[in-house]
């Protein structure tokens with residue numbers, strides 16, 4: 049059930065009894081509002097996306113039939129700069145999900161102080177059911193439909209679940225055909241040969257590792273020998289696994305969409321990457337001592353747990369079984385508000401998505417800056433700048449959480465929403 053207040057702010061296209069991820073975001077905003085002082089009179093602006101575009105994406109299939117898919121681009125808030133956020137291709141994508149993801153981008157971009165608003169896009173499609181040609185046609189048609197509102201100074205898409213450098217290259221090319229110029233700055237996460245940035249592919253996982261090191265220091269957990277469990281072994285989870293293993297941690301469990309592999313002595317992450325590249329999933333990895341079903345993953349004891357797959361994975365049902373000291377949210381929205389409370393009561397330190405996974409958009413910002421200046425930095429420069437920004441953001445959030453005696457999630461929202469609403473206020477309502 050929604051509160052009277054939620055009903056008042058609820059857009060008519062949402063079901064008040066099943067708000068999905070957008071409902072989670074609204075609860076997070078309600079928690080931060082009492083901490084916003086006089087800026088709270090602007091908070092409604094964060095409860096309504098600035099712009100929502102729903103598009104029909106028809107493609108011709110290889111067999112000559114026509115299929116239609118539903119696509120979205122949501123621009124949540126652009127008070128601090130152009131919209132920025134990834135594009136997701138997944139069969140469970142909904143408008144509520146894309147709205148929430150766009151709002152989390154607003155908070156994330158402000159938390160690491162990159163000059164962007166928040167946006168996100170998606171298509172409700174299982175890309176595994178499409179051939180490469182079909183995927184290209186889908187991407188190009190979607191880009192053409194959303195070209196009304198994207199652009200290097202308007203809104204800049206990037207990769208998210210099931211989209212990658214190749215998809216970004218097709219998006220850039222489709223936009224360039226419409227505009228009649230190269231327009232490298234219209235998307236980030238591009239191939240290096242097309243104005244992409246060194247270090248972008250690894251950036252989100254690297255950022256998870258950097259804030260993980262800071263959180264571990266606060267909690268007195270040594271990374272060397274720490275027991276790490278990871279859900280998701282894609283761009284974010286796979287890179288985080290490598291970085292923790294390289295730093296001497298033991299990655300004892302990895303789960304993907306097919307199942308969980310466990311080795312109490314530490315999985316050989318380089319070998320696991322090879323296996324996944326060949327077999328398509330972690331299942332059947334010869335270096336595992338045990339294979340568990342999906343749910344048993346949450347009962348594995350660890351020092352650091354990294355959800356790096358999808359939203360709403362840590363719930364009121366499995367949170368009581370979770371035995372860990374630190375959770376690093378590599379995924380967006382992996383923890384429900386109820387689970388958040390249960391884990392906080394158990395003294396688990398949760399580094400929230402809007403801080404922990406901000407490394408990706410930070411290096412996307414570097415890519416955009418490099419594209420505009422046509423001057424490219426070395427990987428060492430990029431990694432050093434990324435580390436600096438992530439460490440600074442963690443320290444600022446930590447200070448707010450200590451001062452206000454709130455969780456790191458609420459502290460990140462306080463810091464970020466203050467920046468967004470200050471910008472909103474000084475711009476005025478009728479810019």
Ligand SMILES: NC(=O)C1=CN([C@@H]2O[C@H](COP(=O)(O)OP(=O)(O)OC[C@H]3O[C@@H](n4cnc5c(N)ncnc54)[C@H](O)[C@@H]3O)[C@@H](O)[C@H]2O)C=CC1
Pocket residue numbers: 207208209210211252279280281282283284285303304305306356357358359378379380405406408409
């Ligand atoms: N790629 C990026 O730069 C960023 C991604 N994120 C977030 O990180 C999360 C993961 O994104 P990527 O790694 O890019 O996606 P990806 O598509 O590269 O990998 C997703 C991984 O999750 C696994 N997975 C999917 N469904 C699952 C399920 N039901 N149970 C267990 N595992 C499952 C897949 O098998 C795969 O290993 C998403 O929430 C995304 O929004 C956040 C910031 C930036």
Ligand SMILES: O=C(O)CCC(=O)C(=O)O
Pocket residue numbers: 132133134135156204205206207208236237380405406408409410412
């Ligand atoms: O790199 C970007 O612009 C956006 C990444 C993203 O979608 C995210 O942080 O969730």
